[in-house]
Amino acid sequence: MKYDFTSILDRRGKDAIAVDAPEMEGIFGSDYFGQAKLKPGFDRIPMWVADMNFPTVPTIPEAIIERAKHPAYGYFAPRDEYFDEIIRWHEKRNGVTGLKREHIGYENGVLGGVISALNVLCSKGDSVLLHSPTYIGFTGSIGGNGYNMVLSPLVQDEEGIWRMDYEDMEKKIVENHIHAAVFCSPHNPTGRVWEREEMEKMMEIYRKYDVYVVCDEIWSDLILNDNRHIPLQSISEDARNRTVAVYAPSKTFNLAGLIGSYHIVYNRWLRERMDKESSLSHYNSMNMLSMYALIGAYKPEGYEWVDELCQVLSGNINFACDFIREHFKGVRVSKPQGTYMLLLDCEEWCRANGVSIGELQVKGLEVGVLWQDGRPFHSEYGIRMNLALPFSRVKEAFERLDRYVFNGTQE
Ligand SMILES: Cc1ncc(COP(=O)(O)O)c(C=O)c1O
DSSP, rough: OOOOOOOOOOTTTTTTTHHHHGTTTTTTHHHHHHHOOTTTTTOOOOOOSSSSSSSSHHHHHHHHHHHHHHHOOOSSOOOOHHHHHHHHHHHHHHHHSOOOGGEEESSSOOHHHHHHHHHHHHTTTEEEEEEEEOOOOOOOOOOTOOOOEEEEOOEOOOOOOOEOHHHHHHHHHHHOOOOOOEEESOOTTTOOOOOHHHHHHHHHHHHHHEEEEEEHHHHHOOOOOOOOOOOOGGGGGHHHEEEEEEHHHHHHHTGGOOOEEEOOOHHHHHHHHHHHHHHSOOOOOOOOHHHHHHHHHTTTHHHHHHHHHHHHHHHHHHHHHHHHHHTTTTTTTOOBBBBSSSEEEOOHHHHTTTHHHHHHHHHHHHTTTEESSSGOOOTTTEEEEEEESOOOHHHHHHIIIIIIIIISSSO
């Protein structure tokens, strides 16, 4: 490999809630970690919040540092390169054609973009269709903005693959007079990378009932094994016009702390309404250094880096799924096709061992496995695990879970 995905990055004291949250009162995640005391002899392995424990591609810090050397940081407008690199990225990675500068709009965050789009598409208290399990950030932001989330559960087929339940979706759309849906592609937390036929079927229903779609494609660069991401807007002319898509280099390149995302909207009416809506707070503006981060990320080195990253993540996911199948009786997992998240279903194990899901989570935390409660993701016996770590750390975590949590007792 050209890039380093094996060194263990010490992030302590470097502004990372992934590792510091257990010591930080009142910070997202700290209440949860506060339930457990780390046993002596164990260090913490960060496997919860969705960022990565790898150094990013060097062209990103290089671009930021180069610009920062010039000691004036006044008002600015995004450079042509910003738009050109985004257009190239989507063309080269996903075969997108016809994307122009005017279709791209800056968003501070993907969630902010989702809310701006919903503010255009919905009126107060409207119902919005989502699938469950559901990314925790949707629950907070969509509910918090006064929309009524109507959940259509994904169901696992005989091979354990999560599928949409079209009948249920249609019924809920009709019953709740729904005209907006949020679609997560690839899906967090199940890791599904949707197939063209599945999305076509979904869009057929949305067309029939005049439902507009906000498609969160923040994970679309992180595709595992032989899977392939298909942008929802490329499915058909109708999908292109019915969909607001939101992207970011933040998940792909570990830039969440720098802030910076963007939307792609082909439909002019939607785009202009969204731009107006997101301008109202006067907070939705680009940071110069995060613009340089994106330009550095979408350089040729960034393409290579992401290809290598996806290989590493695929290896970690394959190892973890095999390990669970072989060693953790009563724990079920559907192998993710994208993202670096694993959603464990521990119901059978909890029932067989007379241990509650809360107690099970504490057992993991006590031996340093910082995993995440799946219940806020609408997964009753779920635990979400982030596998974006050097393989040696992933292996260590699973060995601890084997020895001290699922198959042994803690001393
Ligand atoms: C599906 C999904 N959307 C959005 C976000 C957050 O994006 P942002 O920080 O840009 O709002 C995440 C972060 O994990 C995510 O998983």
